[in-house]
Amino acid sequence: MVNKEKRTSMGRKKIEIKRIDHQDYRQVTFSKRRTGLFKKASELCILCGADVAAIVFSPAGKVFSFGHPCVDSVIDRYLARNSPPDVGTYPFVTTHRDAGIREADQYMEVLRQLEAEKKRGEALEQLRKGGQGRFWWDAPIDDLGLHELEKFKASMEELRKKVIVKTEYISKD
Amino acid sequence: MVNKEKRTSMGRKKIEIKRIDHQDYRQVTFSKRRTGLFKKASELCILCGADVAAIVFSPAGKVFSFGHPCVDSVIDRYLARNSPPDVGTYPFVTTHRDAGIREADQYMEVLRQLEAEKKRGEALEQLRKGGQGRFWWDAPIDDLGLHELEKFKASMEELRKKVIVKTEYISKD
DNA sequence: CCCACTATCTATAAGCC
DNA sequence: TGGCTTATAGATAGTGG
Numbered sequence: 001m002v003n004k005e006k007r008t009s010m011g012r013k014k015i016e017i018k019r020i021d022h023q024d025y026r027q028v029t030f031s032k033r034r035t036g037l038f039k040k041a042s043e044l045c046i047l048c049g050a051d052v053a054a055i056v057f058s059p060a061g062k063v064f065s066f067g068h069p070c071v072d073s074v075i076d077r078y079l080a081r082n083s084p085p086d087v088g089t090y091p092f093v094t095t096h097r098d099a100g101i102r103e104a105d106q107y108m109e110v111l112r113q114l115e116a117e118k119k120r121g122e123a124l125e126q127l128r129k130g131g132q133g134r135f136w137w138d139a140p141i142d143d144l145g146l147h148e149l150e151k152f153k154a155s156m157e158e159l160r161k162k163v164i165v166k167t168e169y170i171s172k173d
Numbered sequence: 174m175v176n177k178e179k180r181t182s183m184g185r186k187k188i189e190i191k192r193i194d195h196q197d198y199r200q201v202t203f204s205k206r207r208t209g210l211f212k213k214a215s216e217l218c219i220l221c222g223a224d225v226a227a228i229v230f231s232p233a234g235k236v237f238s239f240g241h242p243c244v245d246s247v248i249d250r251y252l253a254r255n256s257p258p259d260v261g262t263y264p265f266v267t268t269h270r271d272a273g274i275r276e277a278d279q280y281m282e283v284l285r286q287l288e289a290e291k292k293r294g295e296a297l298e299q300l301r302k303g304g305q306g307r308f309w310w311d312a313p314i315d316d317l318g319l320h321e322l323e324k325f326k327a328s329m330e331e332l333r334k335k336v337i338v339k340t341e342y343i344s345k346d
Numbered sequence: 347c348c349c350a351c352t353a354t355c356t357a358t359a360a361g362c363c
Numbered sequence: 364t365g366g367c368t369t370a371t372a373g374a375t376a377g378t379g380g
Contacts, residue, residue: 011353030221049232050201057224184370
């Protein structure tokens with residue numbers, strides 16, 4: 001409100017639901033929407049007590065999956081039915097896609113994010129408490145993000161000057 | 174439009190992501206969200222050229238599915254990855270996919286933790302921004318004695334190196 | 347890649363048919 | 364179960380670091 005400097009983002013735009021041509025954008029959108037899809041799936045499970053399995057192959061051939069209670073159990077139940085009485089099957093146009101099989105690990109990916117988030121939270125906690133137990137200047141910077149490091153660098157310059165002045169003043173006497 | 178007297182709907186309300194107790198509401202929500210999930214899945218296919226399969230069992234046991242190009246082909250590809258390497262597979266196919274299955278099984282739980290952790294981080298962020306709390310590196314040195322200042326100088330040198338390394342490391346990739 | 351931010355767009359909770 | 368409506372919560376396209 002005070003700072004009206006740069007109106008960077010133009011905000012979300014409406015997009016047509018058709019193949020995204022630009023490979024880079026397509027990849028970014030894929031990541032975001034895949035995450036969103038799994039989140040929706042998990043919410044459906046929690047809210048309604050449904051069992052859900054979702055399997056996604058990226059164009060590159062990586063697999064990502066979500067399952068509750070687990071992917072296989074849902075698949076088994078699905079396959080166990082000779083005549084799938086599917087009520088809500090979507091009609092579809094087929095697109096040819098090649099299958100490059102590679103190791104992909106959705107769980108580990110999220111786990112990494114979780115760890116990163118925890119560290120971030122802890123770092124923030126440290127900052128708030130001013131570093132319990134150790135001197136604040138020995139606080140860990142390892143857990144700070146680049147964003148915070150940049151602020152740190154600026155502050156450090158200030159600090160540097162203050163320290164110099166201070167030590168000289170004290171030594172002087 | 175014509176009748177502005179009826180303020181019938183109070184609009185959407187925020188809901189907690191936990192099991193919906195009331196059976197009727199749960200059923201309605203299930204229908205709506207199932208539709209939404211499949212729509213998201215189809216958009217992911219179209220936008221990014223991904224192959225997706227989603228299988229949903231209602232609490233009552235009914236199946237609903239979505240698949241592109243079709244459910245079975247995606248399931249086959251998925252299951253093929255979990256089998257011991259046969260002939261004609263890619264050289265880099267890994268054999269222990271069992272772990273992957275379990276991971277998928279735990280995905281939801283981790284996702285939840287992630288969300289919780291993010292919220293915690295946001296709360297701290299708020300505290301920091303709103304409150305008079307400042308970063309530890311902005312802490313006053315005015316109250317430090319010479320002894321502490323000397324330690325500070327040493328620590329700052331260490332810190333300086335770490336920051337440089339850290340920023341370079343992050344910028345790298 | 348991994349985050350963050352913001353303006354918008356989209357999904358949907360609640361309510362009534 | 365499904366549609367329609369409204370107001371709002373939530374997802375995300377675009378952009379930058």
